[in-house]
Amino acid sequence: MRLRPIVALSAAAVSVLLLAGCAGSGGDASPTASGSASAAVDLCDARAASGDASKAVSVSGDFGSPGTATFTAPLEVPALQSTVITEGSGTPLKAGDFVSYAMTAYDAQTGEKLGEVGYNPAELLPQQVSADSPLGQIFGCGAPGERVVATFPATQSAAGQVYVIDLLSTVPTAAWGEPQTPTDGLPTVALADSGAPTITLPGGDAPTETTLETLKKGDGYTVQSGDTVLVQYTGVRWSDGKTFDSTWDKGGVPTNFTTTGVVAGFQKALEGQTVGSQVLVVIPPKDGYGEGEINDKDLKGDTLVFVVDILGAQKTPAQSQGQ
CATH class of the missing domain: 3.10.50.40 (Chitinase A; domain 3)
Structure with missing residues (x-):
């Protein structure tokens, strides 16, 4: 599966907690927490703006199952853009919340579907949302049930990509x-x-x-x-x-x-x-x-x-x- 680095949100975004001890290091063998919650920030202001690229993507399929994106390739993606396809309901996100999510990715240059992840149990780890995190910039202060098209510009190591991302739920701590x-x-x-x-x-x-x-x-x-x-x-x-x-x-x-x-x-x-x-x-x-x-x-x-x-x-x- 050739998904963009946003997939790193799942496994490696939080530092590994070592309960195995510090053999030979002479250091403290006890575990340490991986981080702290972001300062309270209005996530509504953190959401990337909708733009021509994200608006050009049509999406079919039900929320909670892989979304099918249709767009004319190559799609020019000048910057991260986020367009809401389906509004969520319930309590809006706030900085520090943990969320579960799922996504389907497409190559913006060719229109090829690259893969999907998060729609089956234990495919993605819940992630913490902050104003400077990718999920915070995609969902802002959206609510569970929200489906978003996010477009990512090309980098030196990856072509531009298009994501259909579902905010499945907030996760209790x-x-x-x-x-x-x-x-x-x-x-x-x-x-x-x-x-x-x-x-x-x-x-x-x-x-x-x-x-x-x-x-x-x-x-x-x-x-x-x-x-x-x-x-x-x-x-x-x-x-x-x-x-x-x-x-x-x-x-x-x-x-x-x-x-x-x-x-x-x-x-x-x-x-x-x-x-x-x-x-x-x-x-x-x-x-x-x-x-x-x-x-x-x-x-x-x-x-x-x-x-x-x-x-x-x-x-x-x-x-x-x-x-």
Whole structure:
């Protein structure tokens, strides 16, 4: 599929979160959040203007399925332009929102269809919208249900392209699944209005094996090995109950990483779970950062407790191509 760099919005726009530790680096082995929400900006002013190029494209097909674009090629595209085909409904976007979207791409020079992505589960990771992001410049303060034609000028590495892009939904920044009955003897979790968890440890010894509990059961895609996931998380030490890292403490902005790029216990908490779920996992040192003396400098030797909200997932390229 020869889609323009806008596809990079899906997989690589947010820095990878490394839960795997910093072996040999001497650095902090705990995870760090990937970024912070953009400052509050009126996205209505960020939308690219409609122009002759985007207006020249006719679109057929229903919202939520690949759109068919018709235009006379070659289409001259002097700048990014955005024309609304179908108005959305509901709450307008604001800076910092995460959205799911889908798109179909065409070569502006030849009219050839280049590909489509996002119309099947887990093909694109939800992305954060800001005034200086491509999605912010395409949708502005549009609402879910909006379909847009966006035209991109040629670059040194790519011909001009035409996109039909559907704004499918906004994505909550906390798990939305059905609450499950908690298991006695495991840490308990209380949620703030924002969704931020407070973890209370039980008395007694820590489990010697990785222990999972689904606190909320989502109804979305089932995460597979190697997928990229969008999550919120909080981690505490079993030894003292103190939080050592949390996306909620860094502005409440979700982050992403691959399931195979984290410690074994965290990987077990992700794979096989459904998007929308909240998972509690207790990770002994052998599935975490290794055995050793518990200390304040790293997480070696400590049993860790995470609460993880799984907000989105994107399949590996091999999985997507196998559909």
